[in-house]
Amino acid sequence: MSTTPAARPSATPGNILPREHYLNATYGIRSWLLTTDHKRIALLYLVSVTFFFFIGGAFATMIRIHLLTPNGYLVTPETYNKLFTMHGVAMIFFFLIPSIPAVLGNFLIPLMIGAKDLAFPKINLLSWYIYLVGGSFVLYSFSTGGLDTGWTFYTPLSSVYSNSAVTPAVIGVFINGFSSILTGLNFIVTIHTMRAPGMTWFRLPLFVWAHYATSIIFILGTPVIAITLLLAGLERMFHLGFFNPALGGDPILFQHLFWFYSHPAVYIMILPAMGVISEIIPTFARKPIFGYTFIAGSSIAIAVIGFFVWAHHMFLTGESTYAALTFSLLSYLVAIPSAVKVFNWTSTLYKGSISYDTPMLYALGFIGLFLVGGLTGLFLACLGLDIHIHDTYFVVAHFHYIMVGGAVMGYVGGLHFWWPKITGRLYPEFLARIAAVTLFIGFNLTFFPQFILGYLGMPRRYHSYPPEFQVFNVMSTAGASILALGYLLPMIYLVWSMRYGQVAGRNPWPATGLEWQTDSPPLTENFDVTPEVTWEAYDFENRPDLGLDVKGAPSLAPAHGDD
Amino acid sequence: MHRTGELFGQFETMDQQRESASLGMWVFLTTEVLFFGGMFMTYTLNRSTYPEIFGEASRSINLTLGAFNTVVLIGSSLTMAMSVWAASVGKKQLVTMFLILTLILGSIFLGVKGIEYHEKFVEHHVPGLNFSFEPGASVATNAHAQLFFSLYFAMTGLHAVHMIVGAGLLIWLIKESMRGRFTAEYNTPVEMVGLYWHFVDIVWIFLFPLLYLIDRH
Numbered sequence: 001m002s003t004t005p006a007a008r009p010s011a012t013p014g015n016i017l018p019r020e021h022y023l024n025a026t027y028g029i030r031s032w033l034l035t036t037d038h039k040r041i042a043l044l045y046l047v048s049v050t051f052f053f054f055i056g057g058a059f060a061t062m063i064r065i066h067l068l069t070p071n072g073y074l075v076t077p078e079t080y081n082k083l084f085t086m087h088g089v090a091m092i093f094f095f096l097i098p099s100i101p102a103v104l105g106n107f108l109i110p111l112m113i114g115a116k117d118l119a120f121p122k123i124n125l126l127s128w129y130i131y132l133v134g135g136s137f138v139l140y141s142f143s144t145g146g147l148d149t150g151w152t153f154y155t156p157l158s159s160v161y162s163n164s165a166v167t168p169a170v171i172g173v174f175i176n177g178f179s180s181i182l183t184g185l186n187f188i189v190t191i192h193t194m195r196a197p198g199m200t201w202f203r204l205p206l207f208v209w210a211h212y213a214t215s216i217i218f219i220l221g222t223p224v225i226a227i228t229l230l231l232a233g234l235e236r237m238f239h240l241g242f243f244n245p246a247l248g249g250d251p252i253l254f255q256h257l258f259w260f261y262s263h264p265a266v267y268i269m270i271l272p273a274m275g276v277i278s279e280i281i282p283t284f285a286r287k288p289i290f291g292y293t294f295i296a297g298s299s300i301a302i303a304v305i306g307f308f309v310w311a312h313h314m315f316l317t318g319e320s321t322y323a324a325l326t327f328s329l330l331s332y333l334v335a336i337p338s339a340v341k342v343f344n345w346t347s348t349l350y351k352g353s354i355s356y357d358t359p360m361l362y363a364l365g366f367i368g369l370f371l372v373g374g375l376t377g378l379f380l381a382c383l384g385l386d387i388h389i390h391d392t393y394f395v396v397a398h399f400h401y402i403m404v405g406g407a408v409m410g411y412v413g414g415l416h417f418w419w420p421k422i423t424g425r426l427y428p429e430f431l432a433r434i435a436a437v438t439l440f441i442g443f444n445l446t447f448f449p450q451f452i453l454g455y456l457g458m459p460r461r462y463h464s465y466p467p468e469f470q471v472f473n474v475m476s477t478a479g480a481s482i483l484a485l486g487y488l489l490p491m492i493y494l495v496w497s498m499r500y501g502q503v504a505g506r507n508p509w510p511a512t513g514l515e516w517q518t519d520s521p522p523l524t525e526n527f528d529v530t531p532e533v534t535w536e537a538y539d540f541e542n543r544p545d546l547g548l549d550v551k552g553a554p555s556l557a558p559a560h561g562d563d
Numbered sequence: 564m565h566r567t568g569e570l571f572g573q574f575e576t577m578d579q580q581r582e583s584a585s586l587g588m589w590v591f592l593t594t595e596v597l598f599f600g601g602m603f604m605t606y607t608l609n610r611s612t613y614p615e616i617f618g619e620a621s622r623s624i625n626l627t628l629g630a631f632n633t634v635v636l637i638g639s640s641l642t643m644a645m646s647v648w649a650a651s652v653g654k655k656q657l658v659t660m661f662l663i664l665t666l667i668l669g670s671i672f673l674g675v676k677g678i679e680y681h682e683k684f685v686e687h688h689v690p691g692l693n694f695s696f697e698p699g700a701s702v703a704t705n706a707h708a709q710l711f712f713s714l715y716f717a718m719t720g721l722h723a724v725h726m727i728v729g730a731g732l733l734i735w736l737i738k739e740s741m742r743g744r745f746t747a748e749y750n751t752p753v754e755m756v757g758l759y760w761h762f763v764d765i766v767w768i769f770l771f772p773l774l775y776l777i778d779r780h
Contacts, residue, residue, distance in 0.1 A: 185587060242710070242713060248613065
């Protein structure tokens, strides 16, 4: 494994950057703020979601420092409530949900299907501005005292009793929803109508299928959270009683409507990451993906089944036993398409010619962490067991394995994989591998002890805990410090590589997708001439243009043949 | 991206552009169905919990004005459909005329809605503003009637916001239509606003019986 990127045939020092590309086509701040180029909008999103990631990360840091000791000396209990709320709001609505779709999806979907842009480039820019407006309201809420309702905004706490800055945060999340809706709409239309000649539905990269499934959730789920927050906001501002039992309203209705969006929203976070993994694995196993149609279909299945499981968040609200049984069973069903994906990825690896480049490390990490996160989800979907671990750190650990171990690992892995396409330059491979391993270790050290804490009975969202839980909390905080280092490292070397990285060439890995057929970085119009697709997805054998002098999967030369 | 005539740079052909616009509009309308859906859900649950008070509160709103508005709105859908038809056969002046008629009918609807809101204000039926359902009603009755009126204002209010957006779109269309932009070959904007306008109408077709007619027999 001691190779450097220079060992790749197509990443030789002779590569030069194309003379004209989307980054140098026009100059000046206006050319960025008024751009309708999907690639530039993706970069605008990249900067803004990174900003919110660091805000959310700062809150997480304070939470972990506070929990070092059983009584927590850093902040008051009231402030602690605000910290975990603001951590959740920033991370979920302003980082995780837009991260892969709005950055990588935006950049890649037109390139992958051979289009010049999304179907509605102005609406694409509009959705970024909507995101900024929503984000500003939320930042206003954070800076005028913050809010303490939990990211779930449960009524009547949020609508009646909380004295914190709930209103601007609710308005911000409400507005931000329209950004998601417009992105989803744009993707669906683009995938339907903008495909290049020969790019049939079953030649689409699985990344595109995953984003199609994600867009369905954007379209069908987000409007419901919008109206729910609107009603809760009206209730707070004008003292109406939709969800307030004192006025005859029903607080449980809020929870139903909230989770009708917010459970599928989990799949908004994980499905695009699964799409990223489906691109990385065949590239670095140098084999066509195993079970293409099953992976494509399982994305749609997850999106659809995801809409019928929401009440598993409400097993302890007193819902009827039959409802609980039904939702428990339906939740188990989600495991089927999820497992289909995992089995297909591992089958792709089987007898592949595997190279452990950084994106592959993230992909392999993803499979393991997603497996843990997914299986512990089954624990929680089990009615009897859920009574024991409901609202404990077990839940916290479970969803961080999905959201951080899954979605964020997929996002960072995808950033590395397509970084040469985005910037035209390679990241430093050695540092990147160190960062990937650091993240993996840091992540597990942070969150695995929380499974144990939860099982032993430590409730979530409490600012203090009995002294016997301290050792696990110290482990978790130590892990979080390693995790933070793992995030800072890519921040530094990715920025560094934009200027000093080795020039990548069109297809450094090499990978099979259409996006690798054009310049790195691509032209504003993406392709010189509209490409025509004559090959199946992930086919390495019939692609002499990839420069691989290999035939037949098992005997493929490894990417680093001198290992 | 450069624009050639009415063809935007990201598209290859006019057909592709029209298909994208049409699919985009239908997807958008799907999101609107879900958007209103949350409110209809809230209405349904509360009405099934408090059927009597919802009936009583429903009787207090002005059926005549509501029925009049329903007719006005259906009429505006007709004129909108006529303008889409006129555009598709390239009768430019008819397009403008039917769009103006649609705008007038839409404005009448909003004006009448304003009168209804005023009535509610005078009767102290506006939630959060000095609300009292009827003199001597119990606290619970008042609270539950207020739920009805909260939903009444939220649902008709959100509908009215959509009408106002629609009116803005119509004004833009009328301006473009007077410049002679819409022809038999290119009339996508008229068709798209038409779809939106019909959708907003359909929402009202559901709102009218749910809010005005549930206890009149």
